[in-house]
Amino acid sequence: MATDVFVSPAAVSEGLDGGDGSLANPFHSVANGIKKASEDGGGMVFLDGGHFVESVDLAAVSGPNADHPIVVCPSGEGGEVFIDSCLSEFLDPDAGPQWVPVEVPPDGFTGEYESVRQYPPAGTTAGVGRVNRGAFLDEPVHTRLVGYAELEDLRADNQHWPDDVGNIVWRAKPGVPGTFIHEDRNNKPHRRPWVYMGPGIWFDQKMLEDDPEHGRRIHVRLAPTTNNIPNWPDYDPAVSDPNQLRLALSLEEKYAIFLRNCHHIEFKNLTLRFGNPDTVRLNGCNDIGFDHCRIRSGSRAIFLLAETDHQNENIRVEHCVIDGGLPTWSFRSDRKDTYLVGPNEQETATAAEVHVNMLGYATSGVQLSGNERSAGVVVHHCEIFNGHDSYVFGDGMEFHHNWVHNMNDDAIALSAEAQTKNARIFCNVVTQCLTALSFAANTAVGPVYIYGNLIDLREPTLGIRPSGKDCGVPDSLRQGHFFKDGADEGSIQLFHNTCLVLDPGAKGDDLDDVNDAGFSYYVTIGRGELPRNALNNIMVAAFTPGMVKPIAFLAPESFDVETDGNTFFRIPQADSEPNFMVQRRIVDAESRNFVDLDAYRNHYWPDGVDEYEHESVLGDPVFKSFDTVTGAPHPHDDLRLRLSPESPAKGTAVGMPGELNAMYSAALGEAPTDRGCYPSTGARLQVGVDGRRVFPRIQMLPFPTRTPRASEEEHTP
Numbered sequence: 001m002a003t004d005v006f007v008s009p010a011a012v013s014e015g016l017d018g019g020d021g022s023l024a025n026p027f028h029s030v031a032n033g034i035k036k037a038s039e040d041g042g043g044m045v046f047l048d049g050g051h052f053v054e055s056v057d058l059a060a061v062s063g064p065n066a067d068h069p070i071v072v073c074p075s076g077e078g079g080e081v082f083i084d085s086c087l088s089e090f091l092d093p094d095a096g097p098q099w100v101p102v103e104v105p106p107d108g109f110t111g112e113y114e115s116v117r118q119y120p121p122a123g124t125t126a127g128v129g130r131v132n133r134g135a136f137l138d139e140p141v142h143t144r145l146v147g148y149a150e151l152e153d154l155r156a157d158n159q160h161w162p163d164d165v166g167n168i169v170w171r172a173k174p175g176v177p178g179t180f181i182h183e184d185r186n187n188k189p190h191r192r193p194w195v196y197m198g199p200g201i202w203f204d205q206k207m208l209e210d211d212p213e214h215g216r217r218i219h220v221r222l223a224p225t226t227n228n229i230p231n232w233p234d235y236d237p238a239v240s241d242p243n244q245l246r247l248a249l250s251l252e253e254k255y256a257i258f259l260r261n262c263h264h265i266e267f268k269n270l271t272l273r274f275g276n277p278d279t280v281r282l283n284g285c286n287d288i289g290f291d292h293c294r295i296r297s298g299s300r301a302i303f304l305l306a307e308t309d310h311q312n313e314n315i316r317v318e319h320c321v322i323d324g325g326l327p328t329w330s331f332r333s334d335r336k337d338t339y340l341v342g343p344n345e346q347e348t349a350t351a352a353e354v355h356v357n358m359l360g361y362a363t364s365g366v367q368l369s370g371n372e373r374s375a376g377v378v379v380h381h382c383e384i385f386n387g388h389d390s391y392v393f394g395d396g397m398e399f400h401h402n403w404v405h406n407m408n409d410d411a412i413a414l415s416a417e418a419q420t421k422n423a424r425i426f427c428n429v430v431t432q433c434l435t436a437l438s439f440a441a442n443t444a445v446g447p448v449y450i451y452g453n454l455i456d457l458r459e460p461t462l463g464i465r466p467s468g469k470d471c472g473v474p475d476s477l478r479q480g481h482f483f484k485d486g487a488d489e490g491s492i493q494l495f496h497n498t499c500l501v502l503d504p505g506a507k508g509d510d511l512d513d514v515n516d517a518g519f520s521y522y523v524t525i526g527r528g529e530l531p532r533n534a535l536n537n538i539m540v541a542a543f544t545p546g547m548v549k550p551i552a553f554l555a556p557e558s559f560d561v562e563t564d565g566n567t568f569f570r571i572p573q574a575d576s577e578p579n580f581m582v583q584r585r586i587v588d589a590e591s592r593n594f595v596d597l598d599a600y601r602n603h604y605w606p607d608g609v610d611e612y613e614h615e616s617v618l619g620d621p622v623f624k625s626f627d628t629v630t631g632a633p634h635p636h637d638d639l640r641l642r643l644s645p646e647s648p649a650k651g652t653a654v655g656m657p658g659e660l661n662a663m664y665s666a667a668l669g670e671a672p673t674d675r676g677c678y679p680s681t682g683a684r685l686q687v688g689v690d691g692r693r694v695f696p697r698i699q700m701l702p703f704p705t706r707t708p709r710a711s712e713e714e715h716t717p
Helices: 030-039 151-155 598-605 658-668 710-715
Strands: 005-007 041-047 051-052 056-058 071-073 082-086 100-102 113-114 134-138 167-172 180-183 198-201 218-221 247-250 259-260 263-268 271-276 279-283 286-291 292-298 300-304 312-318 321-323 339-341 348-350 355-357 368-370 378-380 384-387 396-398 401-413 424-426 429-439 447-453 454-457 479-483 492-495 498-502 534-535 537-542 550-553 567-571 580-583 591-594 623-625 638-639 685-687 693-695
Touching: 005 030, 005 198, 030 056, 030 071, 134 198, 134 271, 151 218, 180 286, 247 271, 279 292, 292 300, 300 312, 300 321, 424 537, 424 658, 447 658, 454 479, 479 498, 492 658, 580 598, 591 598
Parallel strands: 005 041, 041 071, 051 082, 056 259, 071 263, 082 271, 259 279, 263 286, 271 292, 279 300, 286 312, 292 321, 300 368, 312 378, 321 384, 378 396, 384 401, 396 424, 401 429, 424 447, 429 454, 429 479, 447 492, 454 498, 492 534, 498 537, 537 567, 550 580
Antiparallel strands: 100 113, 113 218, 134 247, 167 180, 167 339, 180 348, 198 218, 271 279, 339 355, 580 591, 623 638, 685 693
């Protein structure tokens, strides 16, 4: 018979044991409370306010059924509930020193400390594993510490990344397995210096028998950063002694929530924080829900990783805040530009003499991800921000009414490895991300339906660490681009989206074709003939003087698609220059430019039969409030369609297949008549927790379950 179970945080020194789960004698472990509810046939698990410093690790624990799940939620006593997967010894600066200074050479680094405690490897006597990920708990709140791969980078005084000083970069020698040679650029070895990427940690993995004094300790350095990128604050600490701060440092393979083969459990109104590498991990679970939770990321926030013969099904993430904690001094290149380092004094090296410098790769990863053994996952009304990227995966995933913001890689990535198919991505808002939609798999996925989304990539992300030669100039920033693919992704249905880019490009990624036009949806049509349709979208490409490029790639006539009813607009309106490009199928690699849509249609379909973009328009869509001179973003932008003078996108949507009409009508509550994501008779687009993020932007509505701390509001976009 279902009963109520009560859990209350214990003092850290008392541990997690004790209690019987009653109101008078509550448990001190969340895991014990959930297990007790499962044994008693379900019910409510009430958590008193405070901090549960615990990794809730459960296997084969379930509620009775989907109608009667175990519900884990606050009791209402004691305020906000935190489940923190981190080490308790670093949470209380008054508990005594946990760090000792590292002796500094006369001309060397400053401000490095190492932990008093040593952490033996897991599997040994008293072993616990590595501690190589962490975050600030106070200011800057929830911000990730850089996870350094190399001690030399943590200790470096240099913060720039020129390519002509420092370590020689190595590469495999073609045709000679196991042999490595210099990577040359401009007839000289390419080099990378050691670089300090911001406050962070490094874990000494030397075995205790090899280094009994210093092995298996955590090293931390909280020195300031001086990147000087406008609007991206550097780290300027009031104190640099970690003994005076609360830090959340996490053991490897520990999670705030880890469920294996569990079913019918809901987590409501909780704050789940940290973990290594994930905050939440599910393996082979069914009917698990997260509702109005605040999830503060480890490297990753939520990872659905079902093993062979298992599957994660019917997982719901709704009205949740997912904060990746990406620092404002951390560049995408700190994760992506890993390199081989080896002996500088040699011309060749063996595999044993080189290794990959992973830089700050461990700092921030995929905020939402899973593998192919996922089905029926629904993510809606969430806010996913300050991370590397997020994924749509598995079979039948729905991703809707979410706000995805400040991802320095992919806002929404779809992967053949995760067998993304039957996915519906609708009514989301994507802002300030490097790539809105990434299919870069070169293997069939799909079908995927993308509709009713507002994608505004006019604000840059923090992309490339300054070289020192041009430190602080906007070249360190990356302007977002709409679409990345590998050619043969499969059936994609793109309809009724409003999309804006400003000087889009993929600088440094060897994606020259993507840079040739504002929208690259049809840039690499592959060898297959799976449809990639585009109907009733509005695409605005703005360029700064001297960078004017075509608006978009259009489909070649040999590719069987439905592409019509789209509205294209370029700023500035340089009508004498090509507005469109066509990249032939990659087997032909033939490109053509066209001044306007008439030129495109007349070239491929001179008799006017079966032409593409028949009802499409080249011209101003006439938004209610929008800078048509520069295309720059403004707080008062209103990207709904103006009624007077009437927008050419109003009332001119072309007919779509019945299946697409039904999807649109179900999502927006009316039949599709206008182009873009905003029906002229509809309301603002409300996304995020309880629809509190409103576009066109208005003042954010408060989080419904509590009053956020001032420090949290300052660091939440």
